[in-house]
Amino acid sequence: MHSHSILWRLPAELLLIWHTHRTTILLSVVSLVAIVRLVVYVRGRREKVSLSPTPSSPVEKVVVELRPEWLPENTTISALNIDNHTEDPTVAVAPAIKTKKGPKTVKGKKLPTKSKQTQATFDHTTDKIQPLIFFQSLSGATERYASRLDKELESWISTLENNESPVSILAPQVHDISYIEYDDFFISPPKSEPNVKYFYLILLPTYNIDTVLSIFLENLQETHNDFRIDTAPLSDLLGYSVFGFGDKEGWPTELEGFCSQAKEVDKWMARLTGRKRAWPLGMGDVKGDVERRLQEWIQGVQEVMVEIGQGRGLGDGAPGSGDPVESDEEDVESAEDIDVEPSQPRRAKTKARVDDLEDLGSLVSKSPASDPTATSGSPIPIDFTTYKSKPKSKPLTQAPKEMVPTTSPTYASLTKQGYTIVGSHSGVKICRWTKSALRGRGSCYKYSFYGIQSHLCMEATPSLSCSNKCVFCWRHGTNPVGTTWRWITDAPDLIFDGITTAHYKKIKMMKGVPGVRSERFAEAMRIRHCALSLVGEPIFYPHINELLNIMHKQHISTFLVCNAQHPAQLASLVPVTQLYVSIDASNKDSLRKIDRPLHRDFWERFCACLDILKNRRLEQRTVFRLTLVKGFNMADEVRGYADLVERALPAFVEVKGVTYCGTPAAGSAGLSMQNVPFYEEVAEFVTQLSSELVSRNLPYGIAAEHRHSCCVLLADETRFRRDGRWATRIDFERFFELFEGKVQGTRMEGREVVGWRPEDYVGEDTPEWALWGEGGFDPRDTRVWRKGKGPKGEGKGEGEGEGKSGEEGRREVVEI
Incomplete structure (x- = not known):
């Protein structure tokens, strides 16, 4: 009975288990079957590999004799006595091929590009320059300009011959692009005598329809992209330059088509020639300034041909002259995107130690005299007032050293950043805004506020040393610091000659940069303004007044920036065109954190400079420069800044957001992109500062702005507002006349003439586009x-x- 009940319950339990776990059971069975089949398959393949191949059936070897049809049947080939292998009676057998595992290794060397192999050199003693003038014209206007260019060049060349000039230039040849074979001129230079080298001049109109010019552009593009042709087949040319004719009534701006086809030809010619743009692209409005622009372009082209003919080539910055590169080279985007091999092999990167001079306290005591283990290269004692030094029985009587020796890491670091070191303590650097203005992309805020065009401005300093170590400084430890002048001093005339020569050299490097405007390039070769604010402290230089007088005699305006730490030098400074004082904080604690001054009495020096500025505000234009840094000097400091303005009463107050340099040193100083204010924050700060000044009955109002620089200008309404309009610009010629004593000031105090004042050289009214709320970007330029x-x-x-x-x-x- 018991066994029967077990048998009765067993199928029900199994059925319950099946219904509960049937999915798992089925998957397990399927997986097991798959594994078994896979194992059997793998083991079967292994057995086949190990077994010897099955022998094939024996085949009887049959000798087949190939007989010509004309050979009789009873005659064998051997009976003909034909020797088919006279050199070797045996038939050669091909050797066994040895196989290697892995990809095939291809060995060889990279051949230099054709442009580097065949690039022509010009021997000015034997070679001759052959100018070729190309033009394209529908209505005949461009053809007339080409004929005029031909005649002017011929006349000019004859003048050179009459003057017995060593320059050898042949009479120009004129070609109509509509009738030439492109292969004869734009795949390779024309065939001629070995000592004749070509220089291309291209005059082009602008059309909005399909013409021969469109085909010409397509041909240039296809030539460059043709894999059968070198990417720079015209590298044997001495150089080229393009001039475009346009109509600004139809195309108001370059982006909308003004001289667009000339710009395209200029770009493709730069690629085909290997960047041999001899003179920037010229552009003229046929209903406006075409005559003046064309004449400027012709003069520039003539100057270049003379330089080539005298053996100087295309000048600095052109291929073959060293290709100088600066740290801010990314500001000059290359429109050609040319792959050019470096003219010199790259040097291995070496770590040049650049010590922060303020942090060398631990190394000061290790001099050769005190430490026998110290080498001759150990740092000499440095005169700083920011840390204590042990009293010495004898004062140091070492001869003065160079501030920046050419063998020092400081020199290497500054030159790598694009600075040219002049003498032993001065420097010059081309500004980013100078490059921008040369390309028609806008000038800095000084043009909006004061009328200074950036491409006419030189940025330099007579002293690379500074007494502050500001957290937002672009150099961060790469320039010297100190509290006293203890270096070799260069003469002011040597400094002036050095910085101007270096500046012109840097401007000439821009000659081949795409987008540079011909007329502005020509204007830039005459310095009109100097911003003494590059790096370091300009008034630290002992002969700063002599240097300023030299500049004024050359009719170069001066904008000098100081850090309010040298009251004695500030009090003795001769009047400059405009005097800046950096106001980076409104109280002592903030100033210590953001400027990190070396002087222990920095706040007393700061306040003394403000008092000097107030006393001299009637002699020259004075400016407060406020640099706003979020987290350092913005929050709850409006009243403090207003106190400083009330104390010094400057003519202008410039408020700008900090520029983040992005270096690791900036991060170590506590500065990051989070500290860079938005323009809206700067504008809000200026609005609050203006309201605070008005509440104190101080006559300051918001005059102008330059959003592109994140900068806003406050000005004294009683002095720089005429007939309800702001007049913040400068009459520079009037300033020089006043400086030279040609005219006298008209202001009187009682019965005595007190001389000229800033109001005597106020210029034109501030333009509408520069006023507060208008953005401040010159509409003639392209943003x-x-x-x-x-x-x-x-x-x-x-x-x-x-x-x-x-x-x-x-x-x-x-x-x-």
Whole structure:
């Protein structure tokens, strides 16, 4: 009975287990079967590999004799006595091929490009320059200009011959692009005598229809992209230059088509010649300034041909002259995107130690005299008042040293950043805004506020040393610091000659940069303004007054910036065109944190300079420069800044956001992109400061702005506002006349003439586009947003990309 009940319950339990776990059971069975089949398959393949191949059936070897049809049947080939292998009676057998595992290794060497192998050199003693003038014209206007150019060059060449000049230039030849074979001129230079080298001059109109010029452009592009042809087949040319004719009534701006086809030809010619742009692209409005622009372009081309004919080539910055590169070379985007081999082999990167001079306290005691283990290269004692030094029985009587020796890491670091060191303690550097203005992309805020065009301005300093170590300084430890002048002193005339020569050399490097405007390049070869604010402290130089007088005699205006730490030098300074004082904080604690001054009595020095500025405000234009750094000197400091303005009563107050240099040293100083204010924050700060000044009955109002520089200008309404309009610009010629004593000031105090004042050289009214609320960008120039930095929806230009919206699009981070 018991066994029967077990048998009865067993099928039900199994059925319950099946219904509960049937999915798992089925999957397990399927997996097991698959594994078994896979194992059997793998083991079967291994057995086949190990077994010997099955022998094939024996085949009887049959000798087949190939007989010609004409050979009789009873005659064998051997009976003909034909020797088919006279050199070797045996038939050669091909050797066995040895196989290697892995990819085939291809060995060889890279051949230099054709442009480097065949690039022509010009011997000015034997070679001759052959100018070729190319033009394209529908209505005949461009043809007339080409004929005029031909005649002017012929006349000019005959003048050179009459003067017995060593320059050898042949009479120009004129070619109509509509009737030439492109292969004869634009795949390779024309065939001629070995000592004749060609120079191309191309005159082009602008059309909005398909013409021969469109075909010509396509041909240039195809030639460059043809894999059968070297990418720079015209590298044997001595150089080229393009001039475009356009109509600004039809195309108001370059982005909308003004001289667009000339710009395209200029770009493709740069690629085909290996960047041999001899003179910047010239552009003229046929209903406006075409005559003046063309004449400027012709004079520039003539100057270049003379330089080539005298053996100087295309000058600095051209291929073959060393290709100088500066740290801010990214500011000059290359529109050609040319792959050019470096003219010199790259040197191995070496770590050059650049010690922060303020942090050398631990090394000061290790001099050869006190430490026998110290080498001759150990640092000498440094005169700083920021840390204590042991009293010495004898004062140091060492001879003065050079501030920046050519063998020092400081020299290597500054030159790598693009500075040219003049003498032993001065420097010059081409400004980012100078490059921008040369390309028609806008000048800095000084043009909006005061009328200084950036391409006419030189940025220099007679002293690379400074007494502050500001957290936002672009050099961060790469320039010397100190509290007293203890170096070899260069003469002011040597400094002036050195910085101007270096500046012109750097301007000439821009000659081949795409987008540089011919007329502005020609204007830039005459320095009109000097900003003494490059690096270091200009008034630290003992002969600063002599240097300023030299500049004024050369009719170069001076904008000098000091850090309010040298009251004695400030009090003895001769009047400059405009005097700046950096006001980086409104109280002692903030100034210590942000400027990190070396003087222990820095606040007393700071206040003394403000008092001097107030006393001299009637002698020259004075400016407060406020640099706003979020987290350092913005929050709850409006009243403090207003106290400083009330104390010194400057003519102007410039408020700008800090420029983040992005170096590791900046991060160690506590500065990051979070400390860079948005323009809206700067504008809000200026509005609050203006309201605070008005509440104190101080006559200051918001005069102008330059959003591109994140900068706003406050000005004294009683002195620089005429008939209800702001007049912040400068009459520079009037300033020089006053300086030379040609005219006398008209202001009187009682019965005595007190001389000329800043109001005596006030210039034109501030233009409408520069006023507060108008943006401050010159409408004659073209605003170009860098990739990813422009506001979404703005137009694109050369080197542009789609901009970003939101905070990234509103933040202006540019070097000022």
